[in-house]
Amino acid sequence: MTDWKNLCALEDIPRLGSRVVKTAGGDLAVFRTSDDRVFALNDKCPHKGGPLSQGIVSGDRVTCPMHGWLIELDSGNAVAPDQGCVKRHEARVEAGQVLLRIA
Amino acid sequence: MKKQKLVVIGNGMAGMRTVEELLKLAPDLYDITVFGAEPHGNYNRILLSPVLSGEMTLSDIVLNDFDWYRDKGIRLHAGKKVTKIDRRARKVLAEDGTEEEYDRVLLATGSTPFILPVPGSGLPGVIAYRDIADTEMMIAASVNHRHAVVIGAGLLGLEAANGLKLRGMEVTVVHLADWIMERQLDKTAADLLQTSLEARGLRFLLGKQTEALLEKNGRVGALRTKDGIDIAADLVVMAAGIRPNTELAESARLHCHRGIVVNDTMQTYDPKIYAVGECVNHRGTVYGLVAPLFEQAKVCANHLANFGIGRYGGSSLSTKLKVTGIDVFSAGEFMGGRDTEEIVLHDRSGGVYKKLVVSGEKLVGAVLIGDTADGAWYFRLIKDQAPIGEIRDRLMFGEGSLGDSGHAAGHNAAAMPDSAEVCGCNGVCKGAIVKAIREQGLFTVDEVRKHTKASSSCGSCTGLVEQILASTVGGAYKPASSADKPLCACTDHHHAEVRRAIREQKLLSIPIVQQYLGWRTPNGCATCRPALNYYLVSTWPHEAQDDPQSRFINERAHANIQKDGTYSVVPRMWGGLTNPAELRRIADVAEKYKVPTVKVTGGQRIDLLGIRKEDLPAVWADLDMPSGHAYGKSIRTVKTCVGSEHCRFGTQQSMKMGVALEKMLFAMWSPHKVKLAVSGCPRNCAEAGIKDIGIIGVDSGWEIHVAGNGGIKTEVAHFLCKAKSDEEVKEISGAFLQLYREEGFYLERTVHYVNRVGLDYVKKRIVDDETSRKEHYERLLYALKDAPDPWAERVAGPARREFEALTA
Numbered sequence A: 001m002t003d004w005k006n007l008c009a010l011e012d013i014p015r016l017g018s019r020v021v022k023t024a025g026g027d028l029a030v031f032r033t034s035d036d037r038v039f040a041l042n043d044k045c046p047h048k049g050g051p052l053s054q055g056i057v058s059g060d061r062v063t064c065p066m067h068g069w070l071i072e073l074d075s076g077n078a079v080a081p082d083q084g085c086v087k088r089h090e091a092r093v094e095a096g097q098v099l100l101r102i103a
Numbered sequence B: 001m002k003k004q005k006l007v008v009i010g011n012g013m014a015g016m017r018t019v020e021e022l023l024k025l026a027p028d029l030y031d032i033t034v035f036g037a038e039p040h041g042n043y044n045r046i047l048l049s050p051v052l053s054g055e056m057t058l059s060d061i062v063l064n065d066f067d068w069y070r071d072k073g074i075r076l077h078a079g080k081k082v083t084k085i086d087r088r089a090r091k092v093l094a095e096d097g098t099e100e101e102y103d104r105v106l107l108a109t110g111s112t113p114f115i116l117p118v119p120g121s122g123l124p125g126v127i128a129y130r131d132i133a134d135t136e137m138m139i140a141a142s143v144n145h146r147h148a149v150v151i152g153a154g155l156l157g158l159e160a161a162n163g164l165k166l167r168g169m170e171v172t173v174v175h176l177a178d179w180i181m182e183r184q185l186d187k188t189a190a191d192l193l194q195t196s197l198e199a200r201g202l203r204f205l206l207g208k209q210t211e212a213l214l215e216k217n218g219r220v221g222a223l224r225t226k227d228g229i230d231i232a233a234d235l236v237v238m239a240a241g242i243r244p245n246t247e248l249a250e251s252a253r254l255h256c257h258r259g260i261v262v263n264d265t266m267q268t269y270d271p272k273i274y275a276v277g278e279c280v281n282h283r284g285t286v287y288g289l290v291a292p293l294f295e296q297a298k299v300c301a302n303h304l305a306n307f308g309i310g311r312y313g314g315s316s317l318s319t320k321l322k323v324t325g326i327d328v329f330s331a332g333e334f335m336g337g338r339d340t341e342e343i344v345l346h347d348r349s350g351g352v353y354k355k356l357v358v359s360g361e362k363l364v365g366a367v368l369i370g371d372t373a374d375g376a377w378y379f380r381l382i383k384d385q386a387p388i389g390e391i392r393d394r395l396m397f398g399e400g401s402l403g404d405s406g407h408a409a410g411h412n413a414a415a416m417p418d419s420a421e422v423c424g425c426n427g428v429c430k431g432a433i434v435k436a437i438r439e440q441g442l443f444t445v446d447e448v449r450k451h452t453k454a455s456s457s458c459g460s461c462t463g464l465v466e467q468i469l470a471s472t473v474g475g476a477y478k479p480a481s482s483a484d485k486p487l488c489a490c491t492d493h494h495h496a497e498v499r500r501a502i503r504e505q506k507l508l509s510i511p512i513v514q515q516y517l518g519w520r521t522p523n524g525c526a527t528c529r530p531a532l533n534y535y536l537v538s539t540w541p542h543e544a545q546d547d548p549q550s551r552f553i554n555e556r557a558h559a560n561i562q563k564d565g566t567y568s569v570v571p572r573m574w575g576g577l578t579n580p581a582e583l584r585r586i587a588d589v590a591e592k593y594k595v596p597t598v599k600v601t602g603g604q605r606i607d608l609l610g611i612r613k614e615d616l617p618a619v620w621a622d623l624d625m626p627s628g629h630a631y632g633k634s635i636r637t638v639k640t641c642v643g644s645e646h647c648r649f650g651t652q653q654s655m656k657m658g659v660a661l662e663k664m665l666f667a668m669w670s671p672h673k674v675k676l677a678v679s680g681c682p683r684n685c686a687e688a689g690i691k692d693i694g695i696i697g698v699d700s701g702w703e704i705h706v707a708g709n710g711g712i713k714t715e716v717a718h719f720l721c722k723a724k725s726d727e728e729v730k731e732i733s734g735a736f737l738q739l740y741r742e743e744g745f746y747l748e749r750t751v752h753y754v755n756r757v758g759l760d761y762v763k764k765r766i767v768d769d770e771t772s773r774k775e776h777y778e779r780l781l782y783a784l785k786d787a788p789d790p791w792a793e794r795v796a797g798p799a800r801r802e803f804e805a806l807t808a
């Protein structure tokens, strides 16, 4: 586990949207919900690797743009009946800044 | 605990299906080893026929590639034939000395082709048709040689003959019986089929027995029949039947009798050894088609997994011939006999023959030539032994004749019960397909294939799967369902109610709509948000705020996402017209950004595929062309023919008309995509008959057609009215589109909208009522006033962060 890092300002991520984060270990997606919580997942759908960052965020879930799987933002789990899980990372908001800790 | 060892002998369709089923049930139970005599992974043997005919390639038919085995932790010995099973030491031994111990064995050795024991059968150029090697040999022979003879006119022989003919060979089919496919067809049907195959250039010699194959220059040169006819033959394909491959089982002293004998749990006489596939004799029957083998696989996997549920009770069979363009179906007792009656329809010049064999109250057999659309239904009636007394008088006219005749024809699929089997090969029923389409949001046959396996084997149910897709995806558009179907699970309100509330209450944002109508979820979902966004921007142009986060990625990024996560860029070419400067810029962009694929689209413009999202704004800037909106529920293109400016037939200036329409409609969002076409005369080179609006030049002006569709189900556009001038065309087309924009449900194409409200209604609003027409037209022009080019906006503006990645 690495240290907490300052990623960007909360305002840099659209509400009900996301940003792609390039890391040495591949792309992550950081999501912002309508009530300004943030979540970070690998940007790779457990189904066929679709870019989750490009999906539509609603509630605490994102819909993959490729074949419409629903992924829970907090657990990274696919919503039944689909099965699968994408790796999570820790993310939080502090003083208007988004902090990220890559797992 | 140490895992038990399962050794599978035979890396073919039945064996590997069993392994797949087993892994679903008990992924970790066994340490699995697979031996296959062929040097490949598992492939779809059925589809060797389209490979031979050149309609598919070998890579299209792979079912499990080497990576699959590795991912599943299966040890694959490809290219190693097992020569011995030592039952005492519980070991199998391969030709090259490889040894594996086992706790259980699965035998799936398939069949061997029957080679006629005639002189010359060992000559070079004489082959069977069974595997990839045979197919490659036939393709190679077709390059260097001219004359092919196929022995045997069963399914396999005819598919081989057709393939070789398509590869350019002269093909003669020699057959022992008096008519072709005598195991599946009666003589009348066979004659009709023979006629259509002869029309494609195949030659038939029926009632002929092969006496010998004669040598010429070191390979086969001719075939001699018993009655002394010599036929030139540089290639002889034996398709005279197959024999269960029991060699190995017999050498291991397992009880075999026309196949390895198994019980209802697919166990051989040695309880440690199971067997499935064509090598098996179950209750006296040996099967040669995949559907029953896949049923066996399921049962066998269940027992291997120690679940012990399920028995195999035998299968009924139906057959289809896979020759593109010739439809043949046969099932059950197709010959009929003393205790049966026949219902027959025979249209010789139309090439259609249908025979239904009825016994008492039941359908027991069917043969269909020329029109096989109802094959699956008949097969179901046969398998279910359903009583048909009530429907007997309409039986011949198919399932579509039963429902209420108000519905459009061709919706068999919609009428099928959920339990009805669609894909015989893989045993997939309609309910499973519909469920997958709904839950996984599938919209191509390919995706349905991947998710459900339906139509992934022989492919002959593809048509039916398409119909189910059309009726499931399109089902929401039909009057009965769409009027009373809620938008999605977030609400009980229907599309029409939501539209009305937005208009009457002047709701201007998604949260307000959701609050006003009592949405159950905080932000809606990926189904309702795009719909609400469209309803808002189309009802209150220039007032409601467009919400990019409620748009599907393609409309948010203004480019089409591709399966690898890259994007495609289609710049607009008004009316399909371009010029050297644009082409030069496109070429420069393609080089600068190393665009892997440059393609001319069906919409008369150029698609640059494989662009990284980060590069999009720069690509747009360099292109300096407006967006083609090839990604949106929006105006796509206006396709044009050259028209009277150049064409010697043309009566009207179709390019000019097309450009004017496309400029008028630029950046128009709509419930679904909208495509137009303009042709300069009734020869209609722009194919205006299958567009949302098709304009066709005639001497006196233009004809306007609406609500055509070239998609899953081709729909011919309806004639709406004539127009005298270009200006009138713009007004009527614009008014029609505005009506659709205001009343259509999200994701409802014009064809479904017009079917829902009726063409007469559209005519009344747009053609007959001049005031209404003008008002609609004006509202459209107002909505589209000053429509910005989304690409130019993003090149310049703040929306760029959509395209920029962060780093950590």
Ligand SMILES: Cc1cc2nc3c(=O)[nH]c(=O)nc-3n(C[C@H](O)[C@H](O)[C@H](O)COP(=O)(O)OP(=O)(O)OC[C@H]3O[C@@H](n4cnc5c(N)ncnc54)[C@H](O)[C@@H]3O)c2cc1C
Pocket: B009, B010, B011, B012, B013, B014, B015, B035, B036, B037, B038, B045, B046, B047, B048, B049, B080, B081, B082, B083, B108, B109, B110, B111, B129, B130, B131, B156, B159, B245, B248, B276, B277, B278, B279, B287, B288, B289, B290, B291, B293, B320, B322, B425, B458
């Ligand atoms: C050209 C063609 C078209 C067809 N079209 C259709 C169709 O449209 N519809 C339909 O339902 N069916 C069709 N069939 C039949 C269908 O392909 C077979 O029923 C099916 O493949 C049989 O599966 P199987 O696993 O029993 O045998 P196979 O698929 O033949 O697999 C057996 C495998 O075992 C291997 N093997 C044998 N002995 C050994 C050994 N001792 N050691 C190691 N490996 C061994 C063989 O090399 C082979 O790869 C077609 C067949 C062909 C050839």
Ligand code: HEM
Pocket: B443, B560, B570, B601, B602, B603, B604, B605, B607, B628, B629, B630, B631, B636, B637, B639, B675, B710, B711, B712
């Ligand atoms: C996500 C799914 C789809 C994508 C990304 C897509 C993309 C495209 C693109 C980029 C074009 C080129 C047209 C242009 O220049 O604008 C095109 C053309 C076409 N598409 Fe699609 N399409 C999709 C789904 C469909 C579906 C579901 C249908 C059928 C209902 C369909 C039918 C057509 C037809 C008929 C054309 C040719 C248009 C013409 O001849 O003018 N497409 N598509």
Ligand code: SF4
Pocket: B641, B642, B643, B644, B647, B648, B649, B650, B651, B654, B679, B680, B681, B682, B683, B684, B685, B686
């Ligand atoms: S539709 Fe008529 S005018 Fe247009 S190219 Fe064809 S023949 Fe010429």
Ligand code: FES
Pocket: A045, A046, A047, A048, A049, A050, A064, A065, A066, A067, A068, A069
């Ligand atoms: S890749 Fe995400 S749903 Fe298929």
